[in-house]
Amino acid sequence: QQQVKQSPQSLIVQKGGISIINCAYENTAFDYFPWYQQFPGKGPALLIAIRPDVSEKKEGRFTISFNKSAKQFSLHIMDSQPGDSATYFCAASMGGGAQKLVFGQGTRLTINP
Amino acid sequence: NAGVTQTPKFQVLKTGQSMTLQCAQDMNHNSMYWYRQDPGMGLRLIYYSASEGTTDKGEVPNGYNVSRLNKREFSLRLESAAPSQTSVYFCASREHRGDGNTIYFGEGSWLTVV
Numbered sequence: 001q002q003q004v005k006q007s008p009q010s011l012i013v014q015k016g017g018i019s020i021i022n023c024a025y026e027n028t029a030f031d032y033f034p035w036y037q038q039f040p041g042k043g044p045a046l047l048i049a050i051r052p053d054v055s056e057k058k059e060g061r062f063t064i065s066f067n068k069s070a071k072q073f074s075l076h077i078m079d080s081q082p083g084d085s086a087t088y089f090c091a092a093s094m095g096g097g098a099q100k101l102v103f104g105q106g107t108r109l110t111i112n113p
Numbered sequence: 114n115a116g117v118t119q120t121p122k123f124q125v126l127k128t129g130q131s132m133t134l135q136c137a138q139d140m141n142h143n144s145m146y147w148y149r150q151d152p153g154m155g156l157r158l159i160y161y162s163a164s165e166g167t168t169d170k171g172e173v174p175n176g177y178n179v180s181r182l183n184k185r186e187f188s189l190r191l192e193s194a195a196p197s198q199t200s201v202y203f204c205a206s207r208e209h210r211g212d213g214n215t216i217y218f219g220e221g222s223w224l225t226v227v
Contacts, residue, residue, distance in 0.1 A: 004155075009153070034216075041221075042220055043205075043218030043220050044156070044203070044218050046217075049214075089155055093214070099144070099214050100158055101146075101156075101216060102158075102172075103148075105153055105154060105155045106153075
């Protein structure tokens with residue numbers, strides 16, 4: 001079963017616009033929610049992450065919004081740039097042990113100049 | 114600082130052949146992982162190793178075996194390759210941090226089974 005559902009599958013945004021990618025999870029035991037960015041031919045790299053004790057985390061142009069009651073979290077990219085064009089994955093894991101990440105299906109983001 | 118290194122980068126196998134994907138990390142991490150990435154399905158965990166000497170199944174372990182050779186190295190073996198195993202394989206390792214976790218991925222191994 002898909003424990004983390006991500007949408008949209010693809011997204012096109014104009015330069016300077018706001019890109020928004022959404023994820024929903026099922027397992028309330030998840031306590032760590034990272035976003036990964038992947039460029040073609042490369043492995044995913046950690047972009048930003050949040051824990052459920054806060055509702056928002058911002059790092060530069062990237063913001064995670066977290067809604068614990070709705071079991072949803074989203075990535076907002078402000079002032080989107082062509083260099084942000086990549087595939088983005090949300091993920092979730094629960095504490096203890098090896099903390100295995102469960103990934104969403106991915107969103108291919110294209111920023112048009 | 115190499116991080117997570119995977120070999121080979123590309124491989125074509127015939128159905129029924131066997132092969133091993135090698136992975137090494139130089140960050141002294143305890144936990145290591147193997148994921149596969151398929152279009153529209155994100156990354157799915159095949160096997161993981163929480164520490165040297167231990168391995169456990171992930172979400173999609175069938176058709177694979179792993180070996181945690183030492184703290185640095187974690188290999189993935191396909192005993193009898195099938196076309197359904199055509200995928201991009203990523204090895205990863207995890208840094209234990211007080212405020213969370215960072216999982217570092219290698220650059221991937223593209224495997225085609227014909």
